[in-house]
Amino acid sequence: MGLTDTPVLVLAIALAVVLFTATIWCWPRLARRSAPAVLGRVGMLLATQVAVFATVGLLANNSFLFYGSWADLLGRKQEMGVVTDHAAGTPAAKNIVRVGSQRPDVPGGAVLTRGGRIDKVVIAGRRTGIETPAYVYLPPEYFQPAYAHRKFPAAVVLTGYPGTAENLIEGLRYPRLAHDRVRAGRAQPMILVMLRPTVAPPRDTECVDIPDGPQTETFFADDVPHAVSAGYRVGRHARNWGIIGNSTGGYCALKIGMHHPDRYAASAGLSAYYKAAEDPTTGDLFHGDEAARRRANLLWTLDHRPQPAGSFLVSTSRQGESNYADTMRFVAKVKQPARVSSIVLKSGGHNFNTWRREIPAALEWLSSRLSES
Template sequence: MGLTSRSLLYAMVAVAVVCVGLTLWLWPRFAGRGPRALLGRLGSIVGTQLAVVAALGLAVNGNFQFYSSWHELLGLYDDAPAAVGKWGDGGTAGPAGDPSKGLVQTAGPDGLEKVHGLPKGPPEQAGRVESVRIVGRRTRAVDPAYVYLPPQYFQPQFARQRFPVIVALSGYPGGSFLLGQHLRLPQTAARLIRAGRMQPTVIVMMRPTIAPPRDTQCVDVPGGPQAETFFARDVPQALVSHYRVGHDPGGWGVMGYSSGGSCALQLAMRHDRTYSAAAALSPDYKVSSDPTTGNLFGDGRGRVRRRQEHDLMWRLRHLPAPQVNVLVGTSRTGEKNYPAAKAFLAAVRPPMKADAVVLDHGSHNFATWRRELPAALLWMDKQLTFPEDVVGNS
């Protein structure tokens, strides 16, 4: 049974119920003071606790899709080890893709069937959300994605029209499922487009790590996963090759929440010729190594410089400002990064521009990010230009 299958969840719940019932029934028999009675009490408590925790863990994972398979949970892949591996020289880090089969490949539902409130009906009226796999031509990395295509994408009068695109990144260790089910990104965008408040836009929902369960933080790791190259070069190339999206950076934006928001800022500020705008909800402003990331910056003389260049405050102080527009979402109370957000916004200088969505109160959770999302989408809509080129023009 699959890790996220309902049958596994129901079976584990049944096991937990049976364990609780057996504990209640057998407990009087373990009332003595001998070793057998002691071991019986200990075994019943441990067995019941493990069954209940396993059932709760499966329920939470099924709801939030932190891990979509047993292989991903255990860090195992058929082709290669998933965590820290040498990039090149016969080794990989994460599942390796085959670009010759297409840079955007049709995938199974990958949880899409569990997302509530997705557009229903003919695509030319309601739009459509697709489940795909994006394969990097340079990195050979693979990342699952949901792609929201607005109704206009399927309408005859737009048949040759290219569309602006937003690459949306989840936090870690979540994935595209969370962007659909809990952030409700495609549902919110569809509502705004239907109301005429937002231009038709293709939205690509992805997770920020390309080598799960390792948190790659959108960094090109020396000798490891090339996550920055994947999102800054491979993903745009793949999307342009498969969908009718614009070529010019003026039609490209990136957004995310939590670590996905951190990635959005990093990508836009480091690659302003790819992304012209970034919206970050509850981001961090520098990348640091921790047990989930491993060594992100390598060793040797270049380590310090690589770490500094992924510190956005250091970049604002020491490097020319990029020509991008950014939006930061934060809360005065409830978010520990509010002082860092104020310092970042104060450090921005032309030609870079920055705006903010500041709530009076909001914690680091989906309830807060859903409140910020409509404003972030409308802000992003004002930054992106509708592509003038059409299909058939390079």
């Protein structure tokens, strides 16, 4: 059984209840002062507490999807098998290979022309050599005859660190929310390319081109759009591409959009921060290069570099988010030709519940700023 499977959670809850009941029932018999009685009390309390903590941990993980599998939880490296599918209608470009597919959790998801499809792929960077798994959501219109010759706009969707790409499907529900926005007439059909910014796990590269290390910024700015455009019906111009993310993914989205307006016309950072983190998870990102460190500071860039010709969306909350002040500074610093929009909640923490309240409006915003080819 998988870590996030319902039977695992039910089993943990049942075990906690049984142990709690057994502790209450057996306590009078263990009330003596003998060594066996004392060890029995300690054992019963310890077992009950472990079961309760495990249940709470599973509940939290099922809500926020910190870990998608037992291997993920235990820190085991998970290699993906790569199988080239030569069937009609599958990506044939060598920089992107489909290794599986699944139905989106949407009404009519069993029928391609009503629910679309989610492809599990491996993207191989032509410039950087980085290989990473991703999910590509194809809306139902992609399979409808009326759209057979149309190239769709696309958005790269990034998790936070150290999240998994599955979080974007199961926890933040991007395909479902995108489908709902189109059905409601609030957005156009878009292809979503969902992955995590951690392309060299477990290291957090902060989407930086690290000297003698992973060229993460180049991977997202150049390799990803090139690979997806070659494998799917997606336009190759900046006006066809957007990028969105939460937390670390939000910082990456804003930075890549700011540095590469020739690749991405619109960038959205949900609960983003505005300069690269530097801590034990990142290692030495800049190797003493102060110019590179300043470039990774978005507020500094807005003050000291020409404003990019792109659109930016930022989100925060007045109560619960630590980025409120920096977000307001970011908004104040954006000048023409750049454009900025914001989502400011009254309250909301740095969590999935907050982001699920912001994603529908963010998808509508992205849709309004992207165009078909």
